[in-house]
Amino acid sequence: MMLLVPCDVVHPRRPDEHFADEAEAARQAGIDVALIDHDAVARGNAADVAVGRLPEGTDAVYRGWMLRSEQYAALVHALADRGVTVRTTSEQYQRAHELPGWYPAVEGHTPKSTWTAGDDRGDFLHACAAFGAGPLVLRDYTKSMKHYWHEACFVPDAADSAAAWRVASRFRQLRGDDYVGGFVLRRFEPFVGAEVRTWWVDGSCRLITAHPDTPDDTPPDDLDLEAVEAPVRALGLPFVTVDLARREDGRWRIVEVGDGQVSDRPRGTPAAELIDALTGEKN
Structure with a gap:
């Protein structure tokens, strides 16, 4: 290697x-x-x-x-x-990197999602209608604007089409040339605690770390990967990260899948641990 x-x-x-x-x-x-x-x-x-x-x-x-x-x-x-x-081949990278590529394998273990191709308003509103009512989270195929939560990420009610489109328009403006694919709408689920980043090589979890956004939050001892092991293996991808969060009901949910080659390693996790994971040493 x-x-x-x-x-x-x-x-x-x-x-x-x-x-x-x-x-x-x-x-x-x-x-x-x-x-x-x-x-x-x-x-x-x-x-x-x-x-x-x-x-x-x-x-x-x-x-x-x-x-x-x-x-x-x-x-x-x-x-x-x-x-x-x-x-990682080009096709594998795209499946890991873009939500429409990884969502089908983990559906049921991640918030309900739908997406558009492009940024047409009519297509966006049609996607909103698939949820009926209730809060949503907006992103594109690769990234959200969660640091602009209220203006460009959180949709309070899918049924309020005017307000939803204002959020989408601001999101599209902020993403600019970095916008990828189309709008992705995800059912909002209330989570508690910090996210955990897990690193998988050939369908096996090799490393568990804090999320880079919360590097000082140590993953909890009771993290249970059993429910997500089969869907992650079903992805059939050589090197991915899977970010998990605990829902209010205690169930661990997949928040994000990413190609491990471009996923950030949190400070506090020694580089050698990631290299060991890549070479087959399970931590």
Whole structure:
């Protein structure tokens, strides 16, 4: 296995500071580390330049900044031209990274959701109507704007179409060019306590950490993964994170699934623990 991490923008022969400890932990574990130019990948037409320094003919795992699905596909294509195979294919990345890809496998273990293709108002209101009445949470295929909770994330009542569209319009404005896919509407469920981030390799949970937004909140001892193990395995994905939260009734629910390559590791979790998880050591 080779670990691919973004290079530093100013010092391109060094890893990006955010991933430097993971790169060092990989080297300490005897894993080769190679640098890629994330900014070149993100420009969408320079993936061949981004991987120009990589050795050829190896298997790789990416750990870096988030990429759009089409950017990741371009990266995989450029790597393949150099004889490098990435553990997560383009199709697998999109299924993990975008909610419509992972939702069917975990339906029933996550809040009810529906989505649109694009940002048409009529399609959005039709999606709202599927819920009848009651509160919803709004996002697109990859991200919410939860830090703008009342103006661009929380829909108090699906039946109030005018108010719902105001939230959607503000969300769309804030997301700008980063908007992905379409509107996603999710039934609001009341959760208690902090979210927990779980890391899965080939359908097996290898690491349990705090969520990066609440890095000081240690996962509870009574976290029960039994109910979600089968649906996560059903995803059939090589490396994902699954964020869990406890509902008011005590049931653990899946809040988010993400590709593990671009999921943030909370401070407080040693980089070596994640590298061990990737190489097959269960924590």
